[in-house]
Amino acid sequence: MQATAEILGKKILVEWSASADKAMSVLASPMLVEMELYFSCLIRKAVRFGQDAPSPYSVTVTPRLKLGFRPVVTKACKVSDVEDEPPVEDFKLTKPEAFVPKKLFLDFKRGQWVGEFYM
Template sequence: MNITLHDKSLDVRLSAAAQKALARRDRPLVAEMELLFSCLLRKRVHFGDAMHESTPVNDRLSVRFRPIMTRRCSVAEGGATPPSEGFPLENPRPYVPNWLTIDFRRGEWVGEFGYAD
């Protein structure tokens, strides 16, 4: 499925397991693609129910893109969730990924996004 996110085409790919799990939900799922700017870049997909500022893919799924930045570059404090804050981009289009894949494995949502086709 292709949608437009920040004036850029995003190819959303759902596994068969993800399609079945979405069909069983009583409310839409939101997949948030997080791009962390720090010493290095990190990509992560978060899943939840909060619908604000998200773009619908269909009646069961919405997506959003969220760039964030660490407050300072320190490998020691990095860990899974380093202290960070929103990173407003004047033009997020160049940073929006080309594709997002979503799967449902062992009762958990799993996502990945990327820029090369």
């Protein structure tokens, strides 16, 4: 399955597997999928699933799927000081539209949501 969404004037192709489509069909409310672009010592991409993620740029893709884009920056760069997920804050980009991903793929495997986005 697929749909096209637009964030900050940029089109994003959103594709999802049959198992993801089946899992979305039973959701009571739309699931927000957040594409997080993490700036720190290195740049990292993450796809986060939930209903209340704090994406500053979000759109509705289907009645059961919302899509968000969130650039963040870590509060510290020393990776050895942080276990698990380091604390982050929203990163105010001068031109955030330049960083909006072009494609997102979603799947539902072994009871877990998984996703990958492409720049």
